[in-house]
Amino acid sequence: MRKLYIFDTTLRDGEQSLGITLNVHEKLEIARQLVKLGVDIMEVGFPASSPGDFESVQTIAKEIKGITICGLTRCVQKDIDVCAESLKYSESPRIHTGIAVSPLHMAKKLRLQPEQVIEAAVAAVKHAKKYVHDVEFYAEDAFRSDRPFLAKILESVIAAGATTVNIPDTVGYATPWEYGELISFAKNNVKNIDTVRISVHCHNDLGMATANSLAGIAAGAEQIEGTINGIGERAGNTSLEEVIMAIYTRKQQYNIDVNINTKEIAATSRLVSAITGVPVPSHKAIVGANAFMHASGIHQDGVLKEKQTYEIIEPETIGVPRNEIVLSARSGRAALKHRLGELGYTVEKEQIDPLYAEFLKLADKKKEIYDEDLHVLMGFNVGGGKRIQIKNLSVVTNGVASATATVTLEQAGETLTDAATGNGPVDAVFKAIERITGKTVRLIDYQIRSVSRGSEALGTATVKIATADHHVIIGRGSSTDIIESSAKAYADALSKIN
Ligand SMILES: CC(=O)SCCNC(=O)CCNC(=O)[C@H](O)C(C)(C)COP(=O)(O)OP(=O)(O)OC[C@H]1O[C@@H](n2cnc3c(N)ncnc32)[C@H](O)[C@@H]1OP(=O)(O)O
């Protein structure tokens, strides 16, 4: 069976999604989960882009072992030097360098002649080879390139030492049959292509990234690049979980396999969504909340008679266990621990009592506790070591555009109370928290959404703030009361300011 290499770029191209900036701790947490998932290569940043990204790549290169760690560069010597420096401690470093190859990009963006582009590409690959053996070359906007020129530049970089060639559909313009043809073209027309690995990298502008990637794989590509939940520049990248499960589910027919621990897919998707603040649509393939729900009578009847009538993937395969026990305020620690275990959480002995207390508080407000509630409970209340914790709050609204909030919070072991007015309840709460903590920030974004089911569904608030030195920080908080969620989210964000 042919092996397909999985190249995850959640921490590079995924982070290029509008509004996402991850700090080193957040990137490291996702990187650790990607190891559990079993990806073959992870691209973790563009080290020359900022000192923060350099630090993230360097930290991941130091901490994450047993997997290839990759950094992106332009065909610019300084980018490559910085990238090599950031990857210095990796056991298996890869430099991913490249340049645009379409007539449009070369003429209008790079303002270079095609021959100059080839020179820059060859020089970059040779320069990267001075540092690492494993050099991937990307031919940006390859889908809109002139094919003879594409063949020429790929031959040149292979001769210069590239070990993988990436043939992207940078702007998501291809259709599956055309993208398959592009990969076949490269296989049949580029000298020595069989000495390197071909990689596919697709964007989702026309909603075809997964289909195009599969067409590329069918045409002979050995590596697929994508992101968890499909996040990325503009309409996003190929969703890795979709390609992985398409290959996994149909491996007998296509004779291709992936070396992925599929049981970690749901957990990885949840973590990426929680850390980036980008929600997963409920109908999203594989990881959407409804992906394994059967709503209409004929389907339910079919599934009860034989699961396979409407189920092509068993939810357990991606780490979503079937639920046979109902959790409520009448459940005990054993049932709670059992279900959390099924959902993939390890609960230490000393965690169970505080966790159970939180569980009961929630269960008293809700009839039934769903898995989504448990994920929130685990994410926000256990082992988080949050330094600012909301203890109490009350809000009085005085007309349509004015409110007064009184907040009590715990910060560094002290319990503090203050009040503030604002142009609405949430604004007043945020101002009261700022007064107590003495931290003044700029609110860039604020969102609230329901994350569970039932009449008292949990609302999760996500706030994005910018500090005076322009660091962007995301905070989250959940409660059945949306003002409390908002307060918790704000406190969570302020807790992360150094
Ligand atoms: C398709 C992709 O996803 S590519 C990856 C995108 N990622 C990023 O852009 C990372 C974040 N970017 C950055 O931090 C900055 O843009 C930097 C550090 C890379 C460059 O910053 P600056 O030096 O200020 O350049 P700026 O961004 O204004 O313009 C890009 C320059 O690189 C050139 N360039 C673009 N791509 C390449 C390339 N692959 N190889 C060589 N040169 C390139 C452009 O032509 C332009 O050159 P010019 O200034 O001579 O016109």
Ligand SMILES: CC(C)C(=O)C(=O)O
């Ligand atoms: C940098 C390259 C690989 C890229 O992201 C693209 O072409 O979309």
